[in-house]
Amino acid sequence: MKALFTLLFIISLSFANDATIEVIKKVESLPSLAVEESSTSYDDTFKLKFFKSFIADLNVISIFNVDRHYRKIDYDANDVVVENKDMKYVLRYQVFEDDSGYFNARMKLIKESQEVMNKNYRIKKKDFYMFISHAMAYDINEFMGEPSVEWMKRKVIFSRVVAPKKSELVIADYTLSYQFVVVSGGFNVFPKWANKAQNKFYYTSFDGDKPTLKKVDIKTGKTKSIISSDGMMICSDVSDDGNKLLLTMAPKGQPDIYLYDVKSKKRSRVTKYGGIDVNGQFIDDKNIVFISNRLGYPNVFSKELASNDVEQMVYYGKSNAACTAHNEYIVYKARESSNAFSKNTFNLHLISTKTDFIRRLTASGVNEFPRFSKDGNAILFIKNYKAQSSIGIIRLNHNKNYLFPLKYGKVQSMDW
Amino acid sequence: MKSILLSSVVTALLVFSGCSDKSPKVDDTSSVSSSATTTQEVEAVKTETVASDSGMISSGSESISDLESKLTSIYFAFDKFNISSQMKNNVSADAAIIKANASSYSLKLEGNCDEWGSDEYNFALGLKRADAVKKALVAEGADSSKITMVSYGESNPTCTAKTRDCWSKNRRVDFKLLP
Numbered sequence: 272m273k274a275l276f277t278l279l280f281i282i283s284l285s286f287a288n289d290a291t292i293e294v295i296k297k298v299e300s301l302p303s304l305a306v307e308e309s310s311t312s313y314d315d316t317f318k319l320k321f322f323k324s325f326i327a328d329l330n331v332i333s334i335f336n337v338d339r340h341y342r343k344i345d346y347d348a349n350d351v352v353v354e355n356k357d358m359k360y361v362l363r364y365q366v367f368e369d370d371s372g373y374f375n376a377r378m379k380l381i382k383e384s385q386e387v388m389n390k391n392y393r394i395k396k397k398d399f400y401m402f403i404s405h406a407m408a409y410d411i412n413e414f415m416g417e418p419s420v421e422w423m424k425r426k427v428i429f430s431r432v433v434a435p436k437k438s439e440l441v442i443a444d445y446t447l448s449y450q451f452v453v454v455s456g457g458f459n460v461f462p463k464w465a466n467k468a469q470n471k472f473y474y475t476s477f478d479g480d481k482p483t484l485k486k487v488d489i490k491t492g493k494t495k496s497i498i499s500s501d502g503m504m505i506c507s508d509v510s511d512d513g514n515k516l517l518l519t520m521a522p523k524g525q526p527d528i529y530l531y532d533v534k535s536k537k538r539s540r541v542t543k544y545g546g547i548d549v550n551g552q553f554i555d556d557k558n559i560v561f562i563s564n565r566l567g568y569p570n571v572f573s574k575e576l577a578s579n580d581v582e583q584m585v586y587y588g589k590s591n592a593a594c595t596a597h598n599e600y601i602v603y604k605a606r607e608s609s610n611a612f613s614k615n616t617f618n619l620h621l622i623s624t625k626t627d628f629i630r631r632l633t634a635s636g637v638n639e640f641p642r643f644s645k646d647g648n649a650i651l652f653i654k655n656y657k658a659q660s661s662i663g664i665i666r667l668n669h670n671k672n673y674l675f676p677l678k679y680g681k682v683q684s685m686d687w
Numbered sequence: 688m689k690s691i692l693l694s695s696v697v698t699a700l701l702v703f704s705g706c707s708d709k710s711p712k713v714d715d716t717s718s719v720s721s722s723a724t725t726t727q728e729v730e731a732v733k734t735e736t737v738a739s740d741s742g743m744i745s746s747g748s749e750s751i752s753d754l755e756s757k758l759t760s761i762y763f764a765f766d767k768f769n770i771s772s773q774m775k776n777n778v779s780a781d782a783a784i785i786k787a788n789a790s791s792y793s794l795k796l797e798g799n800c801d802e803w804g805s806d807e808y809n810f811a812l813g814l815k816r817a818d819a820v821k822k823a824l825v826a827e828g829a830d831s832s833k834i835t836m837v838s839y840g841e842s843n844p845t846c847t848a849k850t851r852d853c854w855s856k857n858r859r860v861d862f863k864l865l866p
Contacts, residue, residue, distance in 0.1 A: 435843045502814045502836045505807055519807055524818035524836055526811040549807040562808050569808050592808035
C-alpha cells in the first residue's frame with residue numbers, strides 16, 4: 272500500500288510540470304479584478320481605447336477574472352465604485368497630459384479598501400499609449416509574484432504580403448496595436464531578430480538576382496548582405512548568443528539546412544537528404560529539430576549537428592510542415608484534413624520528447640508559424656481564418672489563446 | 688530604395704528606443720525626447736519596376752515578352768513536385784521553344800504554391816517544382832547553365848478566389864526570360 276502511494280506520488284510529481292497536460296483553471300477560481308478609470312485629459316474615444324487595450328493586457332496575463340465594465344471615479348476617492356465592492360482587487364488608473372504635453376499614467380491596486388501598489392508612467396506621445404498599457408499589466412503581474420511575462424514587452428517583427436510578390440516588414444508590439452513599417456517596397460520575407468536586444472534583424476530579400484539574406488542594424492540604419500543562394504535563402508533560427516544561424520539554402524535546387532557562423536562567415540551543410548529539409552530550429556548548441564519529407568510527407572525530425580543520424584519526433588498528423596522547439600517541448604503544425612480540394616484545417620500541437628502526450632493547442636482555421644517565447648511559457652503563432660490574418664498568443668500554463676487581428680494584408684511570417 | 692530603407696530604420700530606432708524597450712518611467716525624458724519629430728508614418732515607398740519587357744528592341748527576332756507568352760506554365764498536384772504525365776507534353780513544347788528561339792537568353796524558373804501554408808516547407812515545395820521542371824528541360828536538351836530558379840511560396844498567386852480551380856492554378860512553375 273505504501274509503495275502504491277509512493278508510486279502515485281511520484282507519478283503526480285512527474286506530471287505536475289508537464290506542459291502537455293492541460294491545466295484547466297476555471298475562470299471562476301481566479302481572483303476578480305475590476306478596473307476604474309479616473310482620466311482627466313483626452314477625449315472619450317481615446318479614453319475608451321486605452322481602457323480596452325489595458326483590459327486586453329490584463330486578460331492576457333491570465334491571473335485575474337477581469338471585469339470588463341468601464342466605470343469612472345475620482346482618482347483620490349476613498350471608496351471604490353459601488354458595483355465593485357465585492358471585487359477581490361480594484362485597479363484604478365488615470366491617464367492625463369502634463370504641462371509639457373507628455374502622456375502620463377498612474378495606477379493603484381486596491382485590495383480590501385487598502386492600496387497595495389501604485390506606479391507612475393510617462394512618455395512623450397500619446398500614440399505610444401499601448402506600451403504604457405503593456406508596462407502597467409507587466410508590473411501588476413510582477414507585483415502578484417507570477418512567472419514573468421517579459422515577452423509582453425518584446426517587439427514582434429513580421430512580413431505582411433500586400434500584393435503578389437509585394438510585402439513589407441513591420442515592427443509592432445505584441446498586440447499589433449502599434450505598427451511601424453521598417454522595410455517597404457519589393458518582396459522581403461522571413462524576418463528574424465538577430466539578437467536578444469532586438470536591435471538587429473535578418474530578412475530574405477528577393478530584389479536581386481538571387482534570394483539574399485540581409486541584416487539590418489537598427490541602431491545605425493545600415494543594411495548589409497550576408498549570403499545568397501540560388502532558389503531559396505531563409506534564416507530559420509538564430510542561436511541564443513546570436514553567433515550561429517540555421518539557414519535553409521538551395522545552391523543546387525536542393526533545399527537543405529546549413530549552419531552559418533556569423534563571425535567566421537563559414538557555413539556547413541547539416542542535412543543531405545535529396546528531398547526537402549527546412550525549418551531548422553536549435554534545441555541547444557548541439558541539437559536541432561527540422562522539417563523533412565523523407566517519409567514522403569512533411570514531418571518533424573531531430574538530429575545532432577555533428578552526426579548524420581536523424582530521429583523522427585512526431586508520430587501523429589498527416590502533414591506536419593512547421594515546428595518550434597524549447598528544451599524538451601516541440602510545437603508543430605499538423606494538417607487535420609487530407610482534402611486537396613476543399614478548405615483545410617491546420618492546428619498546432621504540443622509534444623514533449625519525454626512523454627507520449629500530445630496536446631492540441633488550437634481549434635479552427637489555419638494555424639501556423641509557431642514560435643516559443645524565450646522562457647518557453649508562451650507561443651506566438653499566425654492564424655488565418657475566414658480571410659482574416661491574426662497573431663495569436665498561447666499561454667501554455669493557463670490554457671488560453673488570445674488573438675490580435677491584422678487590419679489589412681496577410682501575415683507571411685514573423686518572429687518575436 | 689536604400690535611403691528610404693535607411694530612414695525607415697532610423698525612424699524605427701527612434702520610435703522604439705523611446706517606448707518599447709524599457710518600461711516607461713517617470714521623467715525618463717532622455718530616452719523619449721527624440722521621438723517627437725519622427726512619429727509620422729513614412730511615405731509608402733514606390734516599388735521598383737524592373738524593365739523586363741517594356742522597351743525591348745525587337746530587331747528582327749522575337750522580343751522577350753513575345754517569347755515568354757509562348758511558354759506555358761507547368762501545373763502540379765496538391766503537395767506534389769513531380770511532373771504529371773499531362774504536363775510532360777507542355778514541358779516538351781516549352782523546351783522546344785527555349786532551344787529554338789530563346790537559347791541566347793537566361794531562363795528563370797519561378798516555383799509557386801497554393802495558399803495552404805506560408806512556411807518554409809511551402810517555399811521548398813515551390814523550389815522542388817522549379818527543380819523538377821529544370822531537370823525535365825535539361826533532359827530535353829536545354830542548357831542547364833542558363834537556368835536559375837527561385838521560389839515564391841504562396842506569395843505570388845495568379846488567382847485569389849477560395850476555390851479548388853484557383854488553388855490548382857497557383858501550384859505552378861512560371862518561365863521568365865532574362866537578357
